[in-house]
Amino acid sequence: MTRDEAVRAGLVELRAQTDARAARLEAELDALTRARRSESDDDEHDPEGVTLSSQWSMLAGLLASAREDARAADAAVRRFEAGEYGICPACGRPIPEGQLEARPFRERCVACS
Template identity: 40%
Template sequence: MIDEKKMRDLLEAERADARALIASLTQGINEVSAARDGDNSDDEHDPEGATLAFERSQAATLLEQTKTRLDEIAEALARLDSGSFGTCIDCGGPIAEARLEIRPYAAKCVDCASRG
């Protein structure tokens, strides 16, 4: 039997972490962009330009992944509220409690998740 209070606490902690990471990444992206404003240098020929462009791209990708995780957390909380938490959305089987402790927003059992 899944401990709903424990899972809700884990999800709330994950949500707080995701929100903090989103704020940090957004600030970092804004700072990198501001540093490049007014700079006429061309990334291809500027020894620092390629690094800044790469860092900005990497941060933007991580930001999108974190936003997706935040959506998955919201969906998991909705499943918790509806009573379907811990049930695989693909096969309808149970999601192992150990998996939910590590990734409380998991919507699929290990078998279904490994199939894509």
Template identity: 55%
Template sequence: MTGDSREQRLVERRTSARDRLARLERQLDALRGARGAESDDDEHDPEGAPLSAEWSRLEGLRASAVDELRAIDDAVERVATGAGALCRVCGRPIPAARLEVRPEATMCVDCASRAAHG
């Protein structure tokens, strides 16, 4: 994957993540308004899932979107400094196939696997 195509994919993913974050924040704002309008006892709402459960779900999705944006911004910075295709742990090149699938990757497959499994 060339640096330019990786940068383009990162820009596309950043746009998508920002759009998703904005949508989630609008949903949280709407839910915040609903929570203020409803009684405080949403745990026993016969209409379905309590507002607190929906709040937790949306907050989790929002946090994931924020984390994704940070990873993308980090990758953009690494590409700009010329370190974008090198593993930040071992310094070896990150395979092009991995960067094609995960343009925000900052670790090679081996280091990412070790990090994920402790």
């Protein structure tokens, strides 16, 4: 496998992982929403741990983050297919390999971020 094939395969795999994470979070949020319908609205005074409202807020935030990661993964694959992956659009220089390893969906180099 060439380096380019490995990079593309890695991006596609990361995209699949973001899809799986988003699907899991959507299922958890749906289950919590159904639970909220059957529970009383006054769960804020329950001394037995986290409230349904705070769980819902946390899951909604995590789901939004997973969806944003999916969009970033799609954009990275498009840049790769256009021959622009790993090139900073602001300065035109290659993004250092270490930066891409740390954040594969990175669009710009650290200096231009």
